Amino acid sequence: MSASSGTTPHGMMKGTAMAMKVACDGHRDGSQTMGHRPVAKLGSAEAPHVAAQRSFGRLFDHQADQPDPDAISELAARMVEGPDDAVDGPADAGTAFFGQFIDHDLTLDATTQLGEAARRVEEIENFRTPRFDLDSVYGSGPEVDPWLYGQQDEGRGLAFGRGWAAGTQGNPLDLQRNCNDRALIGDPRNDENLFISQIHGRQFVAEHNRLLGEASGTVEHRYEVAREGLTHAYQRRILHEFLPAVVDQSVLDPLVQGAMDGNLPGPISWDCAPDMPVEFAAAAFRFGHSMIRQTYALNDAHEEEDIFSPVNAGFSPVARAHNLDMARFFGPQAQRSRPINTKIAADLISLPTNIVGRMPGLSEAEDAKARNLADRNMQRGQHTFHLPTGETVAQAMGVDVLDPHPDVADLGLTGMTPLWFYILWEAENTGGRLGAVGGMLVAGTILNLMLRDKMSILHTEEAARAVA
Incomplete structure (x- = not known):
C-alpha cells in the first residue's frame, strides 16, 4: 500500500477534512445538504411515516477527468473467472441475491442511459423510496395498488401462488402472474431471475400472509401488524446477517456502534449526505456481481445449473421442479458465494x-462490450455519472491508497481505477469482504437510511436488543 494523504497540523487527516467539506459545504455538484433537497410524502395511507428524497445525490464532487473507455473495456474483459479463481467466499450463496432484493427496495433509476453522460444527479428521480420499508413488496398499499392484494376477507393478503389467488402453472410457490405471465409484484425487477423471484415470493410475500394469519383484530389492524413485523424482521436481517457477511468487521463495528448512539462516525459527514448517493447506487452496492457463481445447486433434482440456464429464464413462470431448496442458499448447509474480488463469472x-436484448448493427467487439456486465458497471459509473476514481475517494476519506491491481497498472490506469473495480480490489485484499472504502460506502449508507427512518428498528423500543 502507498502512503495515505497525511495530516493537518491539528492531527486531522487531510482526506477526512476533504470528505467532510465535499459533503457539507454547498458545492454545486458534490454537496447535498438536506435543506434544499425536495422532500415528498411517499407510500400508502398505512405508511404515512415515509418521507424520502426523490432524487440521487453525491458524497464527493464529480470528476471530469475519467479513465479511457477502451482501457476500461479491456480491464473488464480480463475479469473473467478462470477455473483456478472459482473459490468459495465467506457468505451464503443467497447473500448476493438478497443484496439484489435490497437494491431494488432502495433505488430505481429509470431515466439515465448507458454511454450517455447524466444530467445533474439531483434531477434524476429515484422511483423507489430510499427506506427499508418494503415498498418493492407492498407497493403503495392496498388502496393504491389493489392488484397486489386479495379480495374480501383476504383483502390485506398479498397475491401469491395458489389458494384464494389463482395458481401459476400449478406451482404454489411461484409469484402470482397475469395472463401474460408477468409477475404481480411491487417491483417487476424482482422477477428478473429465479433466485430473486423465489426470495421475493417465499421469504416476503408468503411471510406477510403467514404473519397476517397469526394476527388478530380488524383486517386493517392485522395488515399493519403483519407489515410492521415483516419490515422489522427484514431490517434485522440486513443488520445481523447481510452486513456482517459482506463488510469487514473492523470497518463495520464502529459504524454499527455509531448507529446505536445515533451518530455515524466519519470520515464522511453523514448528517449532510444525500439519502441515496450515486457512489453507493452506481458503484459500491454493485459489489454483489462478483459474488455470483457460474453454477448453482437449486435442489436435489438440479445439482448443477448455470446461472443463465433455461430454468432461469427470468420474467416467466417457475416450474414446481425448479423451486429452490432454500437450505442450499441460506444457513449452515448452504453453498457459498464467491468472495468479493476482481473476478466475475463467465456468463x-x-x-x-x-x-x-438483441443489439443489431454492432460489430463483434462492440457487441462483446455491450454484453459484459463488468464493462457496463464501470462505464456507467465513470462515464454516465462521472464518479470519482477509487484512488480519489480513498484519499478523500483519509485511508491508505492501494497499490494498483496488476491489470490496472498494465493498462496505464494507475491512479485512475474505476471506483467499482477499486472497491472489488480492496475487498480482494481484505479476505473477500468490503474494506475501508467499500465498507464505509455500503454500511454507512445503509445505516444512515435506517437512522433517518423514525420507524426503523434503530428508533423502536426493541432497538437496543436488536442491534446489541
Missing part, C-alpha cells in the same frame, strides 16, 4: 440475449 462477462 456475466457475456450476458445472454434474454438479459440485455
Whole structure:
C-alpha cells in the first residue's frame, strides 16, 4: 500500500477534512445538504411515516477527468473467472441475491442511459423510496395498488401462488402472474431471475400472509401488524446477517456502534449526505456481481445449473421442479458465494440475449462490450455519472491508497481505477469482504437510511436488543 494523504497540523487527516467539506459545504455538484433537497410524502395511507428524497445525490464532487473507455473495456474483459479463481467466499450463496432484493427496495433509476453522460444527479428521480420499508413488496398499499392484494376477507393478503389467488402453472410457490405471465409484484425487477423471484415470493410475500394469519383484530389492524413485523424482521436481517457477511468487521463495528448512539462516525459527514448517493447506487452496492457463481445447486433434482440456464429464464413462470431448496442458499448447509474480488463469472462477462436484448448493427467487439456486465458497471459509473476514481475517494476519506491491481497498472490506469473495480480490489485484499472504502460506502449508507427512518428498528423500543 502507498502512503495515505497525511495530516493537518491539528492531527486531522487531510482526506477526512476533504470528505467532510465535499459533503457539507454547498458545492454545486458534490454537496447535498438536506435543506434544499425536495422532500415528498411517499407510500400508502398505512405508511404515512415515509418521507424520502426523490432524487440521487453525491458524497464527493464529480470528476471530469475519467479513465479511457477502451482501457476500461479491456480491464473488464480480463475479469473473467478462470477455473483456478472459482473459490468459495465467506457468505451464503443467497447473500448476493438478497443484496439484489435490497437494491431494488432502495433505488430505481429509470431515466439515465448507458454511454450517455447524466444530467445533474439531483434531477434524476429515484422511483423507489430510499427506506427499508418494503415498498418493492407492498407497493403503495392496498388502496393504491389493489392488484397486489386479495379480495374480501383476504383483502390485506398479498397475491401469491395458489389458494384464494389463482395458481401459476400449478406451482404454489411461484409469484402470482397475469395472463401474460408477468409477475404481480411491487417491483417487476424482482422477477428478473429465479433466485430473486423465489426470495421475493417465499421469504416476503408468503411471510406477510403467514404473519397476517397469526394476527388478530380488524383486517386493517392485522395488515399493519403483519407489515410492521415483516419490515422489522427484514431490517434485522440486513443488520445481523447481510452486513456482517459482506463488510469487514473492523470497518463495520464502529459504524454499527455509531448507529446505536445515533451518530455515524466519519470520515464522511453523514448528517449532510444525500439519502441515496450515486457512489453507493452506481458503484459500491454493485459489489454483489462478483459474488455470483457460474453454477448453482437449486435442489436435489438440479445439482448443477448455470446461472443463465433455461430454468432461469427470468420474467416467466417457475416450474414446481425448479423451486429452490432454500437450505442450499441460506444457513449452515448452504453453498457459498464467491468472495468479493476482481473476478466475475463467465456468463456475466457475456450476458445472454434474454438479459440485455438483441443489439443489431454492432460489430463483434462492440457487441462483446455491450454484453459484459463488468464493462457496463464501470462505464456507467465513470462515464454516465462521472464518479470519482477509487484512488480519489480513498484519499478523500483519509485511508491508505492501494497499490494498483496488476491489470490496472498494465493498462496505464494507475491512479485512475474505476471506483467499482477499486472497491472489488480492496475487498480482494481484505479476505473477500468490503474494506475501508467499500465498507464505509455500503454500511454507512445503509445505516444512515435506517437512522433517518423514525420507524426503523434503530428508533423502536426493541432497538437496543436488536442491534446489541
